[in-house]
Amino acid sequence: MKDCEIFSQLKVPDTAIVRVDGRRFGKVLRKLQFSKPFDIRFANGMVESIELFFSKSGINPVLAYLFSDEVSLLFIGDLPFNGRLEKIDSVIPSFISSALALNLGSPDPMSFDSRVCVIDFKDIIEYLTWRQEECWRNLVSSYAFYLLRDDGFSAKQAAERLKGLKSDDLHELAWGYGINLSETPAWQRRGILVYKQKFEKNGPNLLTGANTKAIRTRIVKDWEPPIFKTEEGARMIESIL
Structure with a gap:
């Protein structure tokens, strides 16, 4: 019967991005009485869940880029489960789902779907730029929709x-309600970047008592990342890679 597991040996190449996306969160977030279109409590819950993933899952992404209920996890040469697609696409979203439900105190189960994007190393910045531009589109459309809802529209x-309005039109609509989308919080416009950073720490050697330097790793949560398609943004991503 083992032969019926026809996808079990499908493997992912060394460089890949696993993107997880929240599934039907609306009902849960209404029960939790979160604000629309954005709520800092939900954003904190997402970031804390990714921090838990970095520190507790035993899986080692190079970085995570997130906005709204979407997370892109970049792997370079250190794919979990020897790159087995079924394992990657099941364990990663299930860990993040359970972490988020715990962090939010959700009254109901929560779930993410998952997909794997095979990518060349040279295209990593282009991918992150694509998702960051989607972050901006999500902000513009979400603000426009919920401003109308607050104004009595069904x-x-x-x-x-x-329907049919372009980004500039939506920007003008928001402006008409007194909202300048360019001045909304950076995490809403540009997303959030999470990654590990090595640093030196001075301290006594436990055996000799002599002062020594040790290399440690910390998790960085950047709520104001640069625009990735700029030189500053590209330099930042390259420094992490």
Whole structure:
């Protein structure tokens, strides 16, 4: 019967991105009475869940980029489970799902779906730029939709009102309600970057008592990352890689 597991030996190449995306979070977030379109409590829950993933899962991504309920985890040459696709696409989203439910105190189960993006090393910045641009599009459309909802539009009416509008039109709509989208918090506009950083720490040698330097690792949570398609953004990503 082992032969029926026809996908069990599918493997992912050395460099890949695992992207997980929240599934039907709306009902849970309403029960938790979170604000729309963004709530810092949800963002904190997402970041804390990714920090737990870095520190407790035994899996070692190079970095994680997240916005809204989406997370992209980059792996370079250190894929878990020897690159087995089924394992990667099941263990990673299940860990993050359980971590988020715990962090938010969710009254209901929560789940993420998962996909693997095979990518060349040279295309990593382009991928992150693509997701960061999606972060901006998500911000613009979300603000526009919920501003209309707060103004008395039904969900159907708001969707009809926004149908066919371009980004500039949505920006103007938000401006009409007194919201300058360019001045919203950076984490809403640019997303959040989580990665490990090595640093030197001075301290006494436990055996000799002499002062020594040791290399330690800490988890960095950057709530104001640069725009990745700029020189500053590219330099930052290259320094992490």
